[in-house]
Amino acid sequence: MSTTIIPSAPQTSTAFGDLQTPHTKSWQRFLRVFLGRKVVIFGAVIIAILIFVALTADWITPYDPYQQNLRESLKPPSSAHWLGTDALGRDTLSRIIYGTRTSLAVGVNSVGLAALIGMTLGLLAGYLGGWISTLIMRCVDALMAIPPLMLALAIGAALGGGLNNVIISLGISLIPTYVRLMRGQVLAVKQSDYIKASEIIGSSDLRTMLAHVLPNCLSPLIVLITLNLGVAIIAEAGLSFVGLGITPPGAAWGSMVNDGYRYLLSNPILSFAPGFCVMLVVLAFNLVGDGLRDALDPRLRGTL
């Protein structure tokens, strides 16, 4: 009697998923989510323009950024000089355009260096634990005890000025936050059963670390990276101020903000224009970073 109502072949027919969301390939979804938001496109366009400007600086500048003309010094914006001139009579717009090169190079490279080293150390410390973790974390604590700019100054003083040394000294001073954030993430992710599962199926530590731990730790680090870009660009000004950064007459946004500071009341545009550029870069990288984080997060599938 009772057998008449048993649904037939429950095992094979029941579990076939009636998933609610239509399926797209992962790269299609990536593009759809990433480009689906107007602010993200806005950020991406700004970054594209800045990169274009940096690459073509030699051709698109109206004046030579290093050409001094003391008779034309401290001119307000005009049709000849769109953003005016500085104390030495150099065209501000041309200097900003050239500065894009330096500032982007400093920002991207120093943060990239810090993120690469910091995340590697954090991953090792968090995953391996034990004395390796103790060693790495105590070194990081020591680095953190010194204010970042002081640290960069000290390293800069040891290495000397110049673009590459600015990148290195800023990069090192930014490492501690990455190590700490990464280690915290790793410790949390390591608790997940899927890390145990990876061990159970026989994966090596290296495979587990790179294939499972690392990708699941990235979200907050992407945010940190985008925030740090602005920090690095501004910090370059501090280094330049004491003569350890970009040596004059080289143009960089940070040092331009610094140079214009003395004329803040009479010619505010000298500081504001490069300052606005820094803001634009930080904003653009932030927007793109957020878009990237969400587009790469599979947990948001279905909602985005």
Place this chain on the structure above:
Amino acid sequence: MDHLLEVRNLTTQFKMDNATVHAVDGVSYHVDAGEIISVVGESGCGKSASQLSILQLIPTPPGKIVGGQVFFDGADLLQFKSDSEPMRAVRGGKIGMIFQEPMTSLNPVLTIGRQIVESLMLHLKMDAGTARARAIELLQVIGIPDAEQRIDHYPHQFSGGMRQRAMIAMAVCCNPKLLIADEATTALDVTTQAQLLELLREMVHRLNMALVIVTHNLGIVARYAQRIYVMYAGRIVESGTAKEIFGDPRHPYTVGLLKSVPRLDEPKGAQLVPIPGLPPSLTQATTACAFYPRCARRVDACQRDAFPSLTQINGQHYVACHLPVTQPSVTASPVVMPTSENKRAVSDETLLNVQQLKMYFPVTKGLLRRKVADLKAVDDISFAIQRGETLGLVGESGCGKTTVGRCLLRLYRPVSGEIHFEGRDIALLSKSQVRSIRHKMQLIFQDPYSSLDPRQSAGDIVGEPLKVHRLVKSKGAYRDRVAELFQMVGLDPNLADRVPHEFSGGQRQRIGIARALATNPSFIVCDEPISALDVSIQAQIVNLLDELQDRLGLTYLFIGHDLSVVRHISDRVAVMYLGRIVEMTDCESLYANPLHPYTRALLSAVPIPDPFVEEKRGQVILLKGEVPSLLNPPTGCNFHQRCPIATAECRQAVPPLRDAGANHHVACFHWGGL
């Protein structure tokens, strides 16, 4: 109003970004003073949302009580604003509520006493001294030893069961007329669960309160509830007295639920009948019967006509189904398969032989991580598993059963002992040596949400072991094997490039099982593989495990705390208590003739989903106190402090696991009776 609480046509919705969730859809029920009723259903069916709506505790927005009336003590509660004076007087004052998570429902920075006193002073306008005295009295009533001292303790100093007792004390401190227990015992062990439910039942009788038990556990319902409301997809589909519902279930969903849970009193070999498919998402307002896609007895009218209204069958028995009311129901218990006699042949070959396994975790203190003690999670355990057999390992949380499983898989390196697997001692192998045997033994995890890497696609998850062990030669072979594994666990191979997030809990568990099967293992540890799943899905997974064992000749170690499920799937069962095996025998004799007093108490604490059987079972054996800490285990027999038959001998010596005849082993001095 003649009922204490009468809910009429309550409708609650949650407005999400792009959809409206119809969480509670026209629910009506009532409770009388001194009555215990139960609201049953699977997760997401609206049973908690309906209770929270009564108290207007729904987060607004996104939630909103759209319509209905809630008459409590003669007044319609819904006419009051959520934060109005009369509503606040009702909450905590006249209606008490106990939540599921004792960890999060108590404030961790206030003492237990402060939290009770606060409520007493607020609702009963007591002064601080009287309130404190009353709080101590309450804690004593609720069964907390040394209440005078314990009242000044913080929640983290209480065990889970103690915390839930404190929650009950808080809920009843203002003499409420109605108590709502929302999955209040779900997170607790069976023996603690039995203690607390007995306590609640006694309080209901003594104080003439009404109690609403919200649960998914049909056994609890059968044992305690007088009347039952079965909910599905935000609506009540059947209601009646416990005997009406269990004796003569009419709604196909109720019948399905009863058929999908294993029962302790059923003959072994019964096959569970899962409800196919998945519960519906409540985002679409369905006008027709929501159970239609999963219904075994559907007719065309079900899809065409409006949702059936509750129709009286007889007495208090109502059902919302298009099937004729006169049509008798079918037997609502798991079906006994006649073929299951000659099921699988357990071979004579010993696959796994564990001897004197010990796993201690060092407890360290201070900056230099000085070792101060050993936490003896597994203390001298020996057992063997034949090829093709399922050994069940039961015990309450913290008894070391998961640790045993992880030692066998060599996720932990045991302190001492031998683990002979396929004739080779793997207990002390080095990490790289272990890697070479990994493909032979696998693990199925408890939590299908955290055991799958959220950033991998389902196909990559299942296929990873193939790559790690280089089991496939070409890309084509890889794809074929992954597809084969998907089919083996009842998943559509076309879903391979979706990520875990897109699957339901049951489907995720299937992915986990497919991953475990990828390397053709001979031995699988199932670590509570179904306890995180809904009742109707549990049966699907249990049947799948059974079927895979038959087909692939697998050997299981099935770890669980649900004795009915363990009994259903296992050939032999070992019962653990505080790191030791106290009883081990084949399934039949353990349940028919338990020898160890702990096993007896455990079995007695498990409610059977049948009020007729429950009535005859008599008094539950309640254990005294709580499970002792592993850091400070009792001397002699671990169980002697809670044992009803302990003697001086038990306090001094550890009883060995002795043969009590017919392959029945028990670690008790008095198993033959005193």
